[in-house]
Amino acid sequence: MPLPAPSASPERVDIQLGERSYPILIGAGLLDDPQSFAAVPAAASALVVSNTTVAPLYAKALRQALAGRFRTVHLLELPDGEVHKNLRTLNLIFDALLGHGSDRKTVLFALGGGVVGDMTGFAAASYMRGVPFVQVPTTLLAQVDSSVGGKTAINHPLGKNMIGAFYQPQLVVCDLDTLQTLPPRELSAGLAEVIKYGPIHDMAFFDWIEANVDALVAREPAALAYAVKRSCEIKALVVGQDERETGLRAILNFGHTFGHAVESGLGYGEWLHGEAVGCGMVMAAHLSQRLGGVDAAFVERLTRLIERAGLPTVGPALGADRYLELMRVDKKSEAGEIRFVVIDKPGSAAVSSAPDALVREVLAQCCRAE
Amino acid sequence: MPLPAPSASPERVDIQLGERSYPILIGAGLLDDPQSFAAVPAAASALVVSNTTVAPLYAKALRQALAGRFRTVHLLELPDGEVHKNLRTLNLIFDALLGHGSDRKTVLFALGGGVVGDMTGFAAASYMRGVPFVQVPTTLLAQVDSSVGGKTAINHPLGKNMIGAFYQPQLVVCDLDTLQTLPPRELSAGLAEVIKYGPIHDMAFFDWIEANVDALVAREPAALAYAVKRSCEIKALVVGQDERETGLRAILNFGHTFGHAVESGLGYGEWLHGEAVGCGMVMAAHLSQRLGGVDAAFVERLTRLIERAGLPTVGPALGADRYLELMRVDKKSEAGEIRFVVIDKPGSAAVSSAPDALVREVLAQCCRAE
Structure with a gap:
């Protein structure tokens, strides 16, 4: 052969x-x-x-x-x-x-x-x-x-x-x-995880994604090559420091606490994982704003980019009680307290708890009416 | 309280x-x-x-x-x-x-x-x-x-x-x-794994078990305490050197290749694991003798001790073909070649392959007639 x-x-x-x-x-x-x-x-x-x-x-x-x-x-x-x-x-x-x-x-x-x-x-x-x-x-x-x-x-x-x-x-x-x-929905779902690396670690990469999101959606090979490489570099950096997620690695779950609740609440497969993460990042950004880490302009900028990537930015109407119940079984939760990945400043993330009342405000703002 | x-x-x-x-x-x-x-x-x-x-x-x-x-x-x-x-x-x-x-x-x-x-x-x-x-x-x-x-x-x-x-x-x-x-059968099953530590690592412990097997079967606390402690010490020594069984640790599976075939062939639960290992050690001892590691007196001594511990020493009549087939899926097998734990001299074990013909002789000698 x-x-x-x-x-x-x-x-x-x-x-x-x-x-x-x-x-x-x-x-x-x-x-x-x-x-x-x-x-x-x-x-x-x-x-x-x-x-x-x-x-x-x-x-x-x-x-x-x-x-x-x-x-x-x-x-x-x-x-x-x-x-x-x-x-x-x-x-x-x-x-x-x-x-x-x-x-x-x-x-x-x-x-x-x-x-x-x-x-x-x-x-x-x-x-x-x-x-x-x-x-x-x-x-x-x-x-x-x-x-x-x-x-x-x-x-x-x-x-x-x-x-x-x-x-x-x-x-x-x-x-x-x-x-x-790849079907278009799956390409967009992947872009959610690419976009994620910006707010949590590298705002220069975020700028680059904003400038190239149309090329990414159009699957231009050079754009995809750079997006994959830079994403893997950031992931390698984080995983190399904290393989078993005892600390830092949790930041890679930005958008995932809300996102998992969406996936689980709608039934697996209804939304793609990346779609749920896209929408979850919008919610997590709003929570970050309420906790003082970022301003409204940042939330707007992230939301707009997620939208341009072809992803949903409004959560399904599961009801706040159901969201909270689903998020309490997230692996980051401890003794029933939900722990969110929030942006403490653009390009930097941390794990934080949040008062239920604040989370309910975010859900009311970011989800379809019941 | x-x-x-x-x-x-x-x-x-x-x-x-x-x-x-x-x-x-x-x-x-x-x-x-x-x-x-x-x-x-x-x-x-x-x-x-x-x-x-x-x-x-x-x-x-x-x-x-x-x-x-x-x-x-x-x-x-x-x-x-x-x-x-x-x-x-x-x-x-x-x-x-x-x-x-x-x-x-x-x-x-x-x-x-x-x-x-x-x-x-x-x-x-x-x-x-x-x-x-x-x-x-x-x-x-x-x-x-x-x-x-x-x-x-x-x-x-x-x-x-x-x-x-x-x-x-x-x-x-x-x-x-x-x-x-503990039901008597389960106590005997446990003694199989106690006895195991003698031939593979510590003939002085083997001597002690021979001298105390009646006390062990009678559950005398001091005898049980020593048997558990010495067994754990030997296991700790072996595991401390080879946690993931890339080499040495395999010797702890003395009797287990034949034993697993017995358990699996009869259907799980028919014989207790320890019973199958007891009988498996008799087979492995015979194989060791045929490979030149021990003499007939050693095989007889081990068989007698296993018997005194209340364990079976004769294998069920599964047929040699079925035994070989079952042993080929043992985790120690590689590319279809069965690897046995054999005694290369009393108190020392090694992993070895063996010609099918030799294994068939052992099975013919150690199992009930079909």
């Missing part, structure tokens, strides 16, 4: 975690290039986990790229969607691994978006108490956020991402070409 | 794993003494996970001992038995945790034998990606083996302990009084 023509040398961002360090490769044409996977430990077998939407597009190319390193490369197609990110679907991965006689050296490849990555990562963490895995994210959201940093999880009917592990991949391969086949 | 009278100062064995180090306390009257749990991090809530057999005996005392450290101490009773060590039962723990609004500081207590400890430990590893947990083992097997060292897992229909995590507890509390209520 002839090798494909070598792609242009990919960009590389390193996650520095001592013996758990690994590279993120970012570029075009990576997925079908065996060179992208040169650092993956060789083994008798590999299992590519994907879903019924992504597998028909990319599984064949990936399996061919891996054929030189593994005697067998199996494929498992999971049902697509956040609604399937549960224990039952997770068990399909274990069934496949055991059905194929996989051993402790078998390498798992997560080919898809955040749901596939989260489930495959947790399966890799748990199968025989840990086997190697590689993230091959095919959505913008997964490339800039969920595939990087080792958070893996499934949902429980009573809360999102409640069951999981911190478990780092061996490698993340972000093939930018895959973003060209 | 008056404190119970202080117990005699417990013995203490330390597991040395850097920041994951923790003590094992061994003694009488520990379970209902708040002092035993003085080192456990305080939190709003705790969840005691037990089973329908053990909870009626000890849950009330443990909850009272914990009442000073936690605002609420909930209890979850799981169905009893290895047959329930699966994903469905595990999910009952997550249901309880979320139903009680447990947060990231909630402490889990595993009150019971190996099954309760394995499932509670894996639930603690996975709930919100990790909450603290404490082992309170009430069987001899759990006190000398499964509660110590951080191996947690559940079974899959296609293999034992296939899904799990390495996740260390904060503390192990071995209350020797609980061994007095």
